[in-house]
Amino acid sequence: MAEQPSIPERQVDVLVVGAGPAGLGVAARLAGLGVAPLVLDREPVPGGLPAQCEHPGFGLWAFRRLMPGQEFAARLVERAVRAGVRLETDVTVLEVTPDRTALAVSPSGIVRYRAQALVLATGCRERPRSARLIPGPRPAGVFNTGVVQRLHTFLGLLPGREVVIVGSDDISLVAARTLAQAGCRIAAVVEERPYRQGYLVNEWWSLRSQRIPLRLGHRVLRILGDGRVAGVEVALCDATGTPLANPYEIPCDTVIFSGEFVPEATLVAQAGIPADPRTGGGPLVDQEFQTELAGIFACGNLVHAADPADYALVDGERAALGVWRYLTSPPSGGELVQPVLPGQQVRAVVPQRLRWSGERLDPVRLAVRVEPALRAVRLRAIVAGQPWGWSLAPAAKPHRSVYLWLRPARPGDAPIVVEARGWPIV
Amino acid sequence: MGAIPGACDYDYLIVGAGVIGCAIARELVRSPVRVGVVEQGWDVAEGASKANSSILHTGFDAKPGTREARLVAEGWWLWQQEAPELGVPILRTGAVMLALDEEQAQELERWRRNAFENGVTDVELLTRDRVLALAPAANPAVVRGLFVPRESVTCTFTATVALAEQAAVNGTVFHFGHRVTGIERSPDGSYRVLTDRGPLTARWLIDAAGLWADEIARWAGADGLVITPRKGEFLVLDKSARAKVPLIHLPVPTPISKGILVAPTANGNVLLGPTAEDIGDKRDLSVTASGLQRAREGALRLAPALADEPVIATYAGLRPASSAGDYVIEIHPRDRLVLAAGIRSTGLSSALAVAREVVRGLLEAGEPLASSESPLRPRPRRSWAPGQPRPCTRPELVAADPSYGRVLCLCELVSEGEIREALRAPIPATTLDAIKKRTWAMAGRCQGFYCTAAILQFMSRELRVPVSGLTKSGPGSPVAGPPVASRGRRGHG
Structure with missing residues (x-):
């Protein structure tokens, strides 16, 4: 050898x-x-x-x-x-x-x-189509937004002619507009949640201006097509995915799984x-x-x-x-580690712990993901039963962080629990 | 066509470029004969050979006395001999059949006897503790186990491609994208196989058409064969699961199927599946919500510890099950017709033995063929096969050829060099799926999020075809749409 x-x-x-x-x-x-x-x-x-x-x-x-x-x-x-x-x-x-x-x-x-x-x-x-366990055959014409962006920006190509976009966060909405302006027909933007994920301004700027329909509460039940995508079967569904109405087919040659x-x-x-x-x-x-x-x-x-x-x-x-x-x-040693834990209606918080080595008392920003989506949101950080910071937001959705500043205080090692209050968006 | 009147294009024309067709072609070209393969897909392994569990069976659980039992057992040994030269990976992981209650534990004894009857004498009954030592992720409710040490995993793509490439290097001609539409006989008895791209003529016809073997046989004049597609759905777990699954986990079989198993793959992932469902449509390769759920639940009964492992891919395959319940391997000397059909889920394991069986039959029929010991020209070496270190991790390869240092597929660490090899191989990859089969590019956890565009760009450059002319699996499956219509208008509005 x-x-x-x-x-x-x-x-x-x-x-x-x-x-x-x-x-x-x-x-x-x-x-x-x-x-x-x-x-x-x-x-x-x-x-x-x-x-x-x-x-x-x-x-x-x-x-x-x-x-x-x-x-x-x-x-x-x-x-x-x-x-x-x-x-x-x-x-x-x-x-x-x-x-x-x-x-x-x-x-x-x-x-x-x-x-x-x-x-x-x-x-x-x-997340690709396969990890979302979407049924149907596996024809060409199924993409993530990222691949479509690269085809468009680096290769000057459209993904297809008739497009269905699955997902309604800002990336999906903007992709719909970009593709529509570049020559695609966007048959629909399909969102399984009962509300739009992206900003309202993007819905107006991206979809309404291009007359693109937004189908809220709809799930893709099946991809159709042999060599290339021929359509998607969608239905209005409840939160568990059970159809509430008869499924119907949207003809298209491209499906983009976005967000x-x-x-x-x-x-x-x-x-x-x-x-x-x-x-x-x-x-x-x-x-x-x-x-x-x-x-x-x-x-x-x-x-x-x-x-x-x-x-x-x-x-x-x-x-x-x-x-x-x-x-x-x-590191001087002897530092205090304070865990940050998600509380009521909070899925995740970043950072997950605060580390204090005595003299440092900088303000700290927490990025918070709520679950479910909330309107008129009040975030609170609580340490040992005492509030240590709060913030307000008109709305918060699970796919995007809302922020909370902790005021400088004496470091400790008691867990910080972050909770969210508000009205669920349905 | 430019054929000489009265002469045939081929001595032997094989219908179907699955693992069986390719193995037969490779066995035939040991002799100086003209062999053709006609295939409706645009690559090898486009049917049952594309979507199975990649397990190399010992045949311990086959029905004793059947042709399947004999050929699977022989095929296992032949693969051990041939795999190193072919560059086909074999991981001798072993398998353990898990009895989850006392009733199933009684069954294990029967399967042990079954294994002995099939000549698999190295099986061993295990206590619960030993099962859990071998299979740490196995259901803790396990009562006993049956260990089958020689059950192995290979890679169905690599195996079929390797057989096909060696067949091609030794003179086999492959006609891809030719769908057989009818079969005629000339007065001299030779075959005229009609395809959607023109006729091909041959002295002998070999039906290795998998799911379509019954149609081909009927057209060739042999009635009575019925192939029923039996769908199997699979889930593929990310490589993080592999350490928990050192060997194949089998359920105790039922009369209907070998059942849903958990298996490591040669490429370092874990498979869950397959389901078994007889369906009517031979083209229905769709995964279903209920099928995936059954595959997952069945697998988690064997190994509940895999519940949180991320799924990266799903697929469905169709097993070509014959009404006879066994392999149908028939040589009809008068009709110069060979049937190699009904080779349901064990064809990868038995392929080399099936090929020898066919050649033995042809020798008995008086055909002047060489022995199975006649040498073949080797298949060109590849820089990588599943389970081996990637070229981009090998300093000497990167130093020798910088294209091995340009990684296109991040999840599987596939470099430009490997993709170029696939494009320039004896059976060149021409589609994205063909690239995936040979290199596993786009088959990892991101499923092409990062690399699809870069791979298309590279293929386009190497093949001198515009990206909009590239396909996923042949004509009718373009990967991209037309050029952007209004690049000049960007930024308006």
Whole structure:
């Protein structure tokens, strides 16, 4: 047997996996603090999911105006590179280890990176048709929105001519508009919940302006078609999926399963980083986005799939402060860990624990997912029976975070329970 | 066509490029004969060979004395000999039949005797503790178990592709996308097989058409064969489940079916299924809500610990079950017709033995064929087979060819290099499904979310075909629509 070439090793201060908004946010801020991070991305084009979005709606937080995803991604890349970030594309990270190494492959070879701090920002993806257990044959023409965006943006192709979109979050609604303007006929947007998931403004801007019907409370019972999709069978259903009316067929040649994002947590699981099943397998993090393994951080939609790109960027910038503190002041020991637990009508909270090492008393922001969807929402954080923060929101839906700030207070280790009150949206 | 009048295109024309048809073709081309394969799909393994459990059976549970029992047992040993050279993975995991109550425990003794009658003498009855030591995820209610150490798993795609490629390298001609529409006999007795893309002529006709074997046989003049499609639905679990399933978990069979099992796959996933349901439509490959639920519930009875493991894919396959209840392998020397039919769920295990059985029959019929020991040219080597480390993890391969370092499919870690190999193989992959069968790209947990567009782009470049001309499984299944109509209008409104 031929002798195995040894794998070269490289030392880096901070290694960031993923050049989406979160990863670029971490890297740019760290570069500003005088640390030179290396960012690896598996795609030839950096920027994460926004780089494949031609539609506007990005950048309000970072650049104070709305812009198309591609422009947003390009500006984040430019800003990071100008700040001194090293960015390598076409590099796939194969594994990470608890001692902060990462094995990566690219056309120029396999390298093992040894980092003082490792940041995972691998984002999220949509649940495919098969994982949703949708019955019927398996013809061509069944997509996730992400694939459709890539066909459209990178290859200049439509997914088909007659489209049914399954899901009504903002991504679905905007995709309906984009495809309608590019030449598709959108036969319907089908949503199994009895309410629209995305913003009302998107329903008006995306659907009503294009005269696209929105079928609330409808489920896809079956996909039809032999070689290519020929239609979908849908019916108005109750919450358990039992049809309330006769199923009917919508002819189409394309079905797009949209939304239902899950974290891309393969590296997390394989490295044995403790994860939170309530977020779909994203790692458990503290308020500075450090995981349970010292020096390994995770942020963006890997920890809360999927909030808007701007929020992933905000995460990244906060995580950068955590990384910087980790690098500059090693843990002193004797820290307090305070669990954050979901209470009534709350499915998940990020961060899942607060970590206090004595003197730090920063305000903390909690990202909260409610279940079920609520109107006139009041969020409360309660510690040992005492309220420690609250916020109000006109509405909250399970697929998107609502936020709650905790005021600075004396650290403790009593659990914080976050609960939501409001009227269920039905 | 340009054929010489009076001469046939082929000495042997095989209908069906499933694992049986490909194995027969490979066995025939040991001799200097002209072999053709006609297949309605656009790739090998498009019928029953595409969607099964990929288990390599020992035949311990077959009905003793049947042709199936004999050929499955022989096929198992032949695969052990041939697999290394063919590049087909075999994981000798073993299987354990789980008795979940006292009544089933009584049955195990009967299955042990059954195994002995079939020559599978290495089976062993296990106590509850030993079952749980072997199968940690097994139902704790298990009373006893029957261990079958040689039951193995392989990969039905890799196996069929490997047989077909070696057949092709040794001279077999494959006609994909040719649907047989009728069969005529010439006065000299040779066959004229009509297809939707023109006729093919042959001295002998070999019916390995799986689900359609009865129609082909009837057209060729042999009545009496009835093939009933028996649907089996499966769920595929993500690789996180694999560590909990070190071996195949079998239920105690019922008279109707071997039952719903839990099996590791060669590629590192876990299969739940299949259901067994006789249906009427030979093209009905749809998964159903009730079928998937039954498959899941049945599997979780064996291994409740898998309840939270994520499902990444579902599929349905149709077993070609014959009315005879056994394999139908018949040689009709006067009609120069061979039937290799009714090879229901065990065809992958028995394929090599079925091929030898057919050649033995042809030799008896006086055909001048070479022995099964005659050498074949090897199939070209692939850089990867299921269960092996991916090329992108092997420094020497990436250093030698940078395309192995460009990973397109993140979940399965498939590089451009492997996809290029599939596109340039002796039986080139031309569709997305064909790429999936050969490389497992797009078959992982994201089911193509990240890589479909990149793979289409790469295929388009390599094959010099626009992306809008690429298909999932052949003409009629385009993967994408027309070009964007109004790129210039973007940003308006």
